[in-house]
Amino acid sequence: xxxxxxxxxxxxxxxxMIGTMITRFLPFLLFPAGxxxxxxxxxxGKTLPFATMALLVVYCLKNVSMIHAPxxxxxxxxILLIVILHRWKSNSLLSIGAGTVFYMxxxxxIFK
Amino acid sequence: xxxxxxxxxxxxxxxxxxxxGYLFLGAAYGILMSVNGFGIGWTFAASVFVFAGSxxxxxxxxxxxxxxxxxxxxxxxxxxxRHLFYGISMLGKYGQxxxxxxxxxxxxxxxxxxxVCHEQIPPRLDQDLVYFWITLLDQCYWILGSVLxxxxxSLLTFDTTGLDFALTALFAVIFVEQWKxxxxxxxxxxxxxxxxxxxxxWGADAFIIxxxxxxxxxxxxxxxxxxxxxxxxxxx
Numbered sequence: 515x516x517x518x519x520x521x522x523x524x525x526x527x528x529x530x531m532i533g534t535m536i537t538r539f540l541p542f543l544l545f546p547a548g549x550x551x552x553x554x555x556x557x558x559g560k561t562l563p564f565a566t567m568a569l570l571v572v573y574c575l576k577n578v579s580m581i582h583a584p585x586x587x588x589x590x591x592x593i594l595l596i597v598i599l600h601r602w603k604s605n606s607l608l609s610i611g612a613g614t615v616f617y618m619x620x621x622x623x624i625f626k
Numbered sequence: 627x628x629x630x631x632x633x634x635x636x637x638x639x640x641x642x643x644x645x646x647g648y649l650f651l652g653a654a655y656g657i658l659m660s661v662n663g664f665g666i667g668w669t670f671a672a673s674v675f676v677f678a679g680s681x682x683x684x685x686x687x688x689x690x691x692x693x694x695x696x697x698x699x700x701x702x703x704x705x706x707x708r709h710l711f712y713g714i715s716m717l718g719k720y721g722q723x724x725x726x727x728x729x730x731x732x733x734x735x736x737x738x739x740x741x742v743c744h745e746q747i748p749p750r751l752d753q754d755l756v757y758f759w760i761t762l763l764d765q766c767y768w769i770l771g772s773v774l775x776x777x778x779x780s781l782l783t784f785d786t787t788g789l790d791f792a793l794t795a796l797f798a799v800i801f802v803e804q805w806k807x808x809x810x811x812x813x814x815x816x817x818x819x820x821x822x823x824x825x826x827x828w829g830a831d832a833f834i835i836x837x838x839x840x841x842x843x844x845x846x847x848x849x850x851x852x853x854x855x856x857x858x859x860x861x862x
Contacts, residue, residue, distance in 0.1 A: 518692030525695040527672055530685055533702025534678045534709070538731050541713030542720065551714055557849050559711040561813035565841045566704045567801045568817030570684065572837075574794035576830040592791060593798050600802045607650055609802075613795040618788035 584625040592617035633751050637759035640745070644737045645767045652771020653778065654792055655682055660779025661786045662690045669776040673769045677733060680800070681705050682772075683793045697834060704838060712739040719743075725754045733761040735768075816844050 518526070545551050578586045596613035603609070652673070659669045664686070672682050681702055688698050712734055719742070720730055734742075738761055747756050804810045824837035 518689060522692050522695070523668070523689055526685070526689055526693065526698045527668075527676065529695040529699035530672070530676045530678075530681055530688075530702045533699045534676055534681060534706050535732065537703060537706035537709040538713060538734050541710055541717060542731055545714065545717060546721070553853075554846075554849060555710070557852075558707065558845065559714070560809065561845050561848075562704070562707045564804050564810040564813035565817030565820075565845065566707065567797055567804055568814050569821045569834075569837055569841065570705065570797045571794065571801055572818065572821035572825060573684075573834060574687075574797060576825055576833070588788075589791075589794070593794070596795055596798045597802055600799055606799050606803070607647075609799045610654075610792060610795040613798070614789065614792045617791040617795075618786075621788040622785055 588617055588620035588625050591620060630755070633755040634759050636747070636751055637756050637763060640741055641760055641763045641767070644741060644764050647737060648764065648767040649771040649774075651679060652768050653775035655679070655686070656772040656775020656777070657779035657782070658683070658686045658775075658789065658792060659772075660776045661782065661789055662686055664689060665780070666773055666776040669772050670769065673765075673772045677765055677768065678702075678706055678735065679737075679768070680796065683796055687790070687793060700835065700838060708736075709734065712736075712743075715739075715743060720757070723754050723757065726758050727754075730757050730761050733765050735764065738764045812848075813845065816848075817841055820844060 541551075575586075575589055578589050580586050592613050595616050596609050599612055600606075600609040655673075656666075656669050659665075659672075668689075672685060676682055676685070684701060684705060685698070688701065693701075713731070716734065716739070720727065723730060741760055741764070742757060745756075745760075747753050801814070805814065820840040821833070821837045824833040824840060827833070828836055
């Protein structure tokens, strides 16, 4: 992994800014008040957020090796805790906080 | 001046829940940036100019691994695609705004949307100004939280190995949250399988773009199929 140069980092931040602004401004540019939104756009709006979140979970876990020890066990256990905790308490900050601390303990103390 | 303060006094209490949330989430972001070697300057710049929570979290990883800016751009579009629908929902309210409209649209985050979308502002107040205060206050909370986090992060002396998992945790929580809506199951499974398959084929460094294309392709195919079904039902 090569560390980013200053220029690269600036470009990444600008790319994030432009991408975000497009998603926020596009509706106001494309659909002036009163104009109907195309069905396909509505459909994407209903489905894309779900698919994207799944993609991002996989993206975060992309460097976890199933073959080499600890075989993705810390990630699996921490995600399990998060899912159970979140279904039980529905408190985002609690789920994220407890899941992260649990994972840190796992990788620092148990699966060294 | 007294007249102007009325809008501010109306906006402030409505943003308190966002204040609490942004302070914590912002601080966690600042800490993550800091332990990955990005100081207050980067955190501040991202919170001012990007101002999109989950994308900024993802940005920590993208900055640290020096992804291609094009990948960062496409990621931003995909992760923030939901904003399109906040925008569409706000066409009516923001369509009539005359002053500082561009800033209101720029700052339409999930949280700001959740505050303004149901807001019925009393007619005695200047609507544009109330929206402006809500948006500006929310962004100030986000900047404050993230800068505080960056300061805390630079003072941390304990072993932060594994702290990056906060990002995975955030997305996992959003995923569980979304899973409560039944109509989201199908696209969620499509996203999960398509990403996993592409990861196996292209590997960790190159799977993201093929995965995006595949997800989009399957969703578009599914849409066509649904559309045909609807048409044939209409004919009957």
